[in-house]
Structures are given as structure tokens and as C-alpha cells.
Amino acid sequence: MEMEREKTDEQGSLIAGVADNRGNTLHSEIDLTDHEEHSEEHEHLEEEHVDYSHFTKGQLVNVIKELSKESNFKRIDHIIKEIKPLYDDYRDKERAEALSRFTATGGTAEDFEYKGDDNDIAFDANIKLIRDRKGQYIRALEEKKADNLKRKQDLIEKIRVLADGDNSSNQFDAFKEIQREWKSIGPVPGPQAKILWASYHALIDRFYDNQSIYFELKELDRRKNLESKLELCARAEKLADVSIIKDAIRDLNELHHEFKHVGPVPKEDKENVWQRFKAASDAVYARRDEYLQKLQQELHGNLDLKIKLCDDVQPFATYNSDRIKEWNQKTKEILEVQKQWEIIGGLPRAKAKEVNKKFWGAFKTFFNNKNIFFKKLDEEREKNLQAKNDLIQKALDLKESHDWEKTSNELKNLQLKWKDIGPVPEKFREKVFKEFKEACDFFFDQRRSQQGKVDQEQGDNLKIKEEICAALEQHATGQTASAELLRELQDKFNAVGFVPRKDINAIRSRYHEAVDKFVAAIQGFSEDDKSKLLLENQLSDLKNDPMAERKIFQKELAIRKKISKVENDISLWKNNLEFFGKSSNADGVRAEFNDKIKTATDHLKQLKDQLRMLKTVG
Structure with missing residues (x-):
């Protein structure tokens, strides 16, 4: 009788232990669900958001091609939802332009048929491929869940048979094998999951309530479960040192899943082992919360910077000019703003799109x-x-x-x-x-x-031009040189036709030398006025040259090169002035540099006046 009473007490303790441990398991499961939600939130926040709004059609096609190779359909659906309207905008715009061209050439809108380009074909084909693959995936997943449901239902029936059977250690071994198999089976359809889980735990209760298994065997099983849970605690504690918090959260979720499926432990160890596991988990979650807080602060800091850049870039949207150089300069400026934008990190998801x-x-x-x-x-x-x-x-x-x-x-x-x-x-x-x-x-x-007469005509032209050159030279030696007379003589010179080829360079050189002497002899003209008059004469000569366009272009390049050199010299001399102090010894040097700068500034003005005159030619 004493032995039977002791055995009954042991079995009662075992049953109570199982019930307590089941409560422990439920506690773990609820906590895991809560942390999984936080984990999803963490991944949601950490995922870098790609802005596709400035992608070209070709880039969007490349994105959809890459997506067709992936298997994360939740992510795929999210990206397709974002890029498909962008692609459709491109397609609608191209279709409208094609329709406009079609009707402009005499076609009617009713006869218009738009087939799209190779990008459109590739985009639509990959969309269809993704949808087909997703359909196959969902069907396979549902089939797998249905199969898992059937397998778990079979296991429940096996537990039911064991729960109603006689006491034996073989039955307990079979029961543990069923538990291991149950744990290895994947998810089942959602509507049946809770009912199946409740039936499973109810039969476990029934099995322990109705079986008289040897206390030593049960105690050994609990000790093994305790060792497994202590090992899980140790692994969870090590996660506090994992540098990448996302990896630590993922591993911790896996440990929670394992902890949940380990069987009961001795009653006296139940609370301690759970508190240890919970403390290790809380340490990881505390790091995660701190990380998320810092991430949010960083994202809001990025938001402030990017809002300012948004304001900076708005004037570019209304910019307009009729000069290529000014457009190119503005392009450099906006690309510099873009570089600053790209250096800044991500944004809070709620504000990123806006x-x-x-x-x-x-x-x-x-x-x-x-x-x-x-x-x-x-x-x-x-x-x-x-x-x-x-x-x-x-x-x-x-x-x-x-x-x-x-x-x-x-x-x-x-x-x-x-x-x-x-x-x-x-x-x-x-x-x-x-x-x-x-x-x-x-x-x-x-x-x-x-034409033989051409030679005579050209010879006569040469004589006329020589006479004009002689007139220029004669007036240059007297007091009769004037701008009006020069213009009159240059018009006569330019009006004269061709001269013999062999004399072209000689007469032109004599003419330019005579003009130089003539201008130098004009009374009451400043050097600046004389330079302008010489340039005017050169430009008049260029207008009648068959290669005028090229020569004008070359002269423009030469003047611009001189302007650049003079500007550099002025800048250098001004910088050098800053190195001299206010001592009396530096006054002479400063005066010398100031004279250089003044002379160069006057020269620069002359060059710019020449450039303006050059642009009036043609």
C-alpha cells in the first residue's frame, strides 16, 4: 500500500509538473508572438527604400527582370505596386506621342494601333512570369499546408490511441517520437491551426492524466528537457554580443521557437529557467529598441537635410534661357545638388515618398x-x-x-x-x-x-589695289588721315575683284601694312579708338573672304585666349598684392603691381570690345 501511494504521489507530481510546464510554454509562445511583431517592424524600418520615380524605362525593366528571379513575393508585390504606375506613365506618354504623330500624318484615331517597344514587351512578359510563379508558389504552399494538416491530424489520432492505452514505457517512447515528428511538421491552414493546437495539448493532458508511466522515466525526460532549455538560455545570452542587431533578432526568434517546443522541466526549475531565458531575450530586445531609436533620430536628421535640398532645387524647375552656356552651367549646379542628396542616407518611410x-x-x-x-x-x-x-x-x-x-x-x-x-x-x-x-x-x-580676259582683269584689279595702297601710304605721311577716308578707301579696296593668285598674299600684306600706318597717323584718336578702327577694317576684310566663317571663328578663339590670359594675370597680381604688408618698403612694389593691373584692365576692356565687334560680323 505504501508503495502504491508513493507511486500515485509521484505520478501526481509529474502531472502537476506537466501542467505547469504547459503554462510555461504558453507564456513563451505569447512572448514570441509579440517579439516577432517587433522583428517585422525592425526589418520594415531598416530596409532601405529605393526611389524609383527617376528611373528610366530601361532601368524599370531591369528591376522587373531581377524581381522575376526572386522568391520573396511579399517584397515583389510591394515593389511592383510602386514601379508599375511609373512604367505605365512612360507607356501612356509614348502612346500619346505616337498617336499625335499618326494623326499629324493624316491618320485617324480609330485606325491607330500602338504595339509598344521592346521594353514594353519585356516588362509585360516579366510581370506575367512573376504572376505565374506566384500562383504556383501559393498553390504549392496551400498543398503543403493541407498535407501538414493531414499529417498532424494523423498524429493526433495516434496520441488519442496512446492516451487511452495501457501504461508502458514503450508507449511513452512512442509518445515522445510523435512529439518530435509534430515539431518537425511545418504550418497548416490558418482556420485549422488554433483548433489543431488546442486538440494537441488537450490530448497531451489526457495522455499524462491517464498513463501510469514510471516516475524515473518521466523525471529523466524532464531533466533532458531542462538541459535543452539551459543550452537555449546560454545561446540566447550570447546573442547580446552579436554586432548586427538584425541577425541577433532573427536568431533569437529561432531560439524562442525551439524553447516553445521543448517538453516540460522539473517543477522546481521551471520558473528559474524561464526567467533566465526571458532576461537574455530582454537584453537583445533592449538593444534592438535602442538601435531603432537611434535609427529614427538619424532618419529624421536626414529628413531635415533633404527638405532643405528640396527647397534649393525648386528654382531649377522654372529656369529658362536661350543660351547653351547658361544651360550647361545650371546643369553643373543641379548635379552638384544631386550629389549632396545622394550622400545623405534614408528617410522615414512615412515621409520618403512625399x-x-x-x-x-x-x-x-x-x-x-x-x-x-x-x-x-x-x-x-x-x-x-x-x-x-x-x-x-x-x-x-x-x-x-x-x-x-x-x-x-x-x-x-x-x-x-x-x-x-x-x-x-x-x-x-x-x-x-x-x-x-x-x-x-x-x-x-x-x-x-x-578665260584669258580674266588674267587681264585680275592684273587691272591688282593695279587698282596697289593705287589704293599707295593712297593709304601717302595719306599716312601727311596730316590728311581720317577714319572716314579710311572707310572710303577700304570699301574701294574690297569692291575690287580678284587679283592674280601669285600676288594675293603680297597685295594683302601691303594693304594691311598701309592701313596700320594710316591709322597710326590719324590725329586726335586714342590708342583704343585706333585699335577699334583696325579691328573694324579687319572684319570688313573678312566679310568678303570665302572662308570667312572659319577665320572669324579662329579670331574669336584667339581673342578669348588673350582675355583668359589677361584675366589670369590680373588675378595673380591682385593675390600678390595681399602678401605685401603696409610697410614703407612695400609701397614701391605695390605701386608697380597696381600699374600692371591698371594697364591689363584697360587691355582687357579693349579685348572684350573687340570680341563684341566680332560677334556683329555675318
Whole structure:
């Protein structure tokens, strides 16, 4: 009787221990659920948000191609929800432009059919691929859950049989094997999960209540469970030293899952082991909370910086100019703002979309306006190219003509029209000029070689130009030189036709030397006035040169180079002045530098005046 009573007491203690441990398990499960929610929040906050609003069509297609290889469909759905409207905007805009072109060429909207480009085909194909893969994944997942449900239901029936069977150690071993198998089976459909879990624990209670298993065997099992939970405690405590908090949280969640499925421990150890495990968990969660707090502070600091950059970039959205140089300068400025933007880190998710939209909206508007400007400029240059090609064709049609006088005049008129036409695309500039010049040169070379009277005419022209040069030289030695007389003589000189080829350089050199002497002899003119008059004479000479466009361009480069050098010299001398103190010994040096700066400033003004005069040519 004593032995039976002792055995009954032991079994009662075991049953009480199981009930207590089940409470412990429930406690662990509730705590785990709470921490999993925090873990999701942590990953949600930590995930870097990508702003796709400034991506091109090709970049969006690359994003969808990469997504089609992934298996995290929750993340995929989130990104598709963000990028698909952006892509559809591109497609709608291109469709509208295509429809506009179609109707502009005489088509009707009812006959219009838009097929899209290769990017559209690739984008739609990858969207369909992702949807198909997601459907297969969901079906497979549901099938797996249904299979898991069937397996767990079978295990419940096995536990039910064991719970109603006779006492034996073999039954206890079978029961532990069922527990291990239960733990290894994955999730089941949501509606059945709670019912299944409740049935499972109810049968465990029933098994322990109805079985008379040897106390020693049960106690041994509890000791093994205690060892397992102590090991889990130790592993949880080590997580406090893991540097990457995200990894620590993930590992801790796994430990909670294991802790939850370990069986009962001795009653006297139950509370201690749980408190130790909870303390280790709390230490990790405290680090996580501190990390999240710092992350939020950092994100809000980034928000303040990016809001300021948003304000800085807004004026660019309304910027406009008709000069290429000014557009290029503004482009450098806005790209510098973009660099500052990219250096700053992420933003709070609640504000990221709004702030990114404001910044990139202004950014895209600027470049859209710039593209419109250059598109218009390109259109004008294309029109100029067409106009010059038309002149080339006319020159080619005239080059074989033997009607020398009429054709000469027509070609000269074509040359005047050529100069009136604005610039063409840079890549065609040399080509069209060469073709036009060769056509004109061909005719004039033929005229020179085939008309004997040309030589006489050119000889007469040479004599006239020599007389004009002599007149310039004569007036330069007396007191009769004036700007009006110079203009009169230069008009006569430029009005004279061609001279013999062998004399071209000589007469031109004599003419320029005579002009230099003439200008130097003008009374009452400052050096600045004389320089302007000389430049005016040179520009007048250039207007009648067949290669005027190129020579004017070369002269402009030369003047700009001089301006740059003078500006650098002035800047250097001004910097040098700052190195001298106010002592009397430095006064002479400062005066010397001030004289240099004044002289250079006057020279710089002259050069800039020359550049302005040069731009009036043509």
C-alpha cells in the first residue's frame, strides 16, 4: 500500500509538473508572438527604400527582370505596386506621342494601333512570369499546408490511441517520437491551426492524466528537457554580443521557437529557467529598441537635410534661357545638388515618398525643359543644314556652267546666303562647308583657266589695289588721315575683284601694312579708338573672304585666349598684392603691381570690345 501511494504521489507530481510546464510554454509562445511583431517592424524600418520615380524605362525593366528571379513575393508585390504606375506613365506618354504623330500624318484615331517597344514587351512578359510563379508558389504552399494538416491530424489520432492505452514505457517512447515528428511538421491552414493546437495539448493532458508511466522515466525526460532549455538560455545570452542587431533578432526568434517546443522541466526549475531565458531575450530586445531609436533620430536628421535640398532645387524647375552656356552651367549646379542628396542616407518611410517626389519632380522638370531647349536648337540647326545642303546642290548645278559672268554673280549670291544661315549640327559643319567651297572653287578655277580676259582683269584689279595702297601710304605721311577716308578707301579696296593668285598674299600684306600706318597717323584718336578702327577694317576684310566663317571663328578663339590670359594675370597680381604688408618698403612694389593691373584692365576692356565687334560680323 505504501508503495502504491508513493507511486500515485509521484505520478501526481509529474502531472502537476506537466501542467505547469504547459503554462510555461504558453507564456513563451505569447512572448514570441509579440517579439516577432517587433522583428517585422525592425526589418520594415531598416530596409532601405529605393526611389524609383527617376528611373528610366530601361532601368524599370531591369528591376522587373531581377524581381522575376526572386522568391520573396511579399517584397515583389510591394515593389511592383510602386514601379508599375511609373512604367505605365512612360507607356501612356509614348502612346500619346505616337498617336499625335499618326494623326499629324493624316491618320485617324480609330485606325491607330500602338504595339509598344521592346521594353514594353519585356516588362509585360516579366510581370506575367512573376504572376505565374506566384500562383504556383501559393498553390504549392496551400498543398503543403493541407498535407501538414493531414499529417498532424494523423498524429493526433495516434496520441488519442496512446492516451487511452495501457501504461508502458514503450508507449511513452512512442509518445515522445510523435512529439518530435509534430515539431518537425511545418504550418497548416490558418482556420485549422488554433483548433489543431488546442486538440494537441488537450490530448497531451489526457495522455499524462491517464498513463501510469514510471516516475524515473518521466523525471529523466524532464531533466533532458531542462538541459535543452539551459543550452537555449546560454545561446540566447550570447546573442547580446552579436554586432548586427538584425541577425541577433532573427536568431533569437529561432531560439524562442525551439524553447516553445521543448517538453516540460522539473517543477522546481521551471520558473528559474524561464526567467533566465526571458532576461537574455530582454537584453537583445533592449538593444534592438535602442538601435531603432537611434535609427529614427538619424532618419529624421536626414529628413531635415533633404527638405532643405528640396527647397534649393525648386528654382531649377522654372529656369529658362536661350543660351547653351547658361544651360550647361545650371546643369553643373543641379548635379552638384544631386550629389549632396545622394550622400545623405534614408528617410522615414512615412515621409520618403512625399520628399522624394518633390525633389525628383523639380529635377526631372529641369532636364525636361533643357531637353526641349536643345531639341528646339537641334531642329533649327537641322533646318540650317537643309538650307545649306540646298545651296550646295545649287552650287553643284552651277559648277559646270560656262556662262562666267552670270554664274559668278549667282555663286556670289549663294555665298552671301550661306553666311546668313545660322550654325548647323557640329558633326556636319566641316563637311558641308567643304562641299560648298569645292563646288564654288571648281567653277572659279575653271573660269580662271579658260578665260584669258580674266588674267587681264585680275592684273587691272591688282593695279587698282596697289593705287589704293599707295593712297593709304601717302595719306599716312601727311596730316590728311581720317577714319572716314579710311572707310572710303577700304570699301574701294574690297569692291575690287580678284587679283592674280601669285600676288594675293603680297597685295594683302601691303594693304594691311598701309592701313596700320594710316591709322597710326590719324590725329586726335586714342590708342583704343585706333585699335577699334583696325579691328573694324579687319572684319570688313573678312566679310568678303570665302572662308570667312572659319577665320572669324579662329579670331574669336584667339581673342578669348588673350582675355583668359589677361584675366589670369590680373588675378595673380591682385593675390600678390595681399602678401605685401603696409610697410614703407612695400609701397614701391605695390605701386608697380597696381600699374600692371591698371594697364591689363584697360587691355582687357579693349579685348572684350573687340570680341563684341566680332560677334556683329555675318
